[in-house]
Amino acid sequence: MKHLLLKIPKALTGAMLIIMFAVVFTIAFPGFSHAATARELEVSVDVALEKFYEEVQGGKELINKAKGYLLFPRVIKAGLGIGGEHGEGALRIRGKTVDYYSTTSGSVGFQLGVQQKSVLVVFMTKSSLKKFRSSSGWKVGVDGSVALIDVGAGGFIDTANIKVPIVGFLYGQKGLMYNLTLEGSKFTKLKKKK
Numbered sequence: 001m002k003h004l005l006l007k008i009p010k011a012l013t014g015a016m017l018i019i020m021f022a023v024v025f026t027i028a029f030p031g032f033s034h035a036a037t038a039r040e041l042e043v044s045v046d047v048a049l050e051k052f053y054e055e056v057q058g059g060k061e062l063i064n065k066a067k068g069y070l071l072f073p074r075v076i077k078a079g080l081g082i083g084g085e086h087g088e089g090a091l092r093i094r095g096k097t098v099d100y101y102s103t104t105s106g107s108v109g110f111q112l113g114v115q116q117k118s119v120l121v122v123f124m125t126k127s128s129l130k131k132f133r134s135s136s137g138w139k140v141g142v143d144g145s146v147a148l149i150d151v152g153a154g155g156f157i158d159t160a161n162i163k164v165p166i167v168g169f170l171y172g173q174k175g176l177m178y179n180l181t182l183e184g185s186k187f188t189k190l191k192k193k194k
Contacts, residue, residue: 036088037192038100038192041073041088041089041090041100041192042090042097044073044074045071045073045089045090045092045097047073048071048072048073048074048118048120049063049071049120051118051171052071052118052120052169052171055155055171056155056156056157056169057155057156057157058156058157058158058159059157061159062122062157062159062162062167063122065124065159066122066123066124067093067123067124067125067126067128067129068091068092068093068098068122068123068129069091069092069120069121069122069123070089070090070091070092070101070120070121070123070132070187071089071090071092071118071119071120071121072087072088072089072101072103072118072119072120073087073089073118074087074088074116074118075087075103075116075117075118075119076114076115076116077114077115077116077117078114082106083106084104084105084106085103085104085105085106085185086102086103086104087102087103087119088100088101088102088103088190089101089102089103089119091133093129099133099189099190100189100190100191100192101187101188101189101190102187102188102190103119103185103186103187103188104185104186104188105184105185105186106184115172116172117170117171117172118170118171118172119168119169119170119182119185120168120169120170120171121146121166121167121168121182121187122166122167122168122169123165123166124162124164124165124166124167125165127165128144128165128166131144132144132166132187136188136189137186137187137188138186138187138188139184139185139186139187140182140183140184140185140186140187141183141184144165144166145164145166146166146167146168146182147164147166147167147168148167148168148169148170148182149162149167149168149169168182170182
């Protein structure tokens with residue numbers, strides 16, 4: 001008895017991959033499509049900031065010196081051939097939230113799986129913060145550079161030696177993450193009721 005082999009057209013294969021990606025993403029993160037309320041986001045940002053302080057000695061000093069900071073407490077990256085990441089966060093100046101933002105980026109290439117991280121972008125100068133706030137959609141590597149900081153021994157950061165206008169940190173459940181990039185990430189202002 002001969003086995004029947006079905007040939008699937010290439011166009012259909014691409015569509016099937018997209019559908020499979022959507023199904024996997026929905027199962028892995030059922031609450032992902034749920035946009036956080038301003039209150040939920042505030043609580044998440046507070047928790048993620050405390051986690052940063054625990055991970056980085058000198059973190060509080062850095063935040064106190066900063067002109068402002070943008071914190072995305074939960075950025076989800078998922079990939080199945082085509083990858084994407086998304087998260088929502090808050091821009092704070094002198095400890096008060098002034099705006100809410102989303103971050104998105106996409107990638108193509110071999111990738112499979114899902115990961116979660118927190119992203120902290122710290123504006124060290126008034127001019128870098130002003131330029132960021134005046135943009136309608138700010139993209140890392142196009143509208144400005146973000147220097148990812150390697151933390152020294154014992155998780156210590158020397159704030160006196162930071163000479164760049166914008167610094168960034170990526171961290172997750174296991175602490176600070178290395179060998180990652182923010183290049184290509186886009187930050188867009190959200191309208192949320194406070």
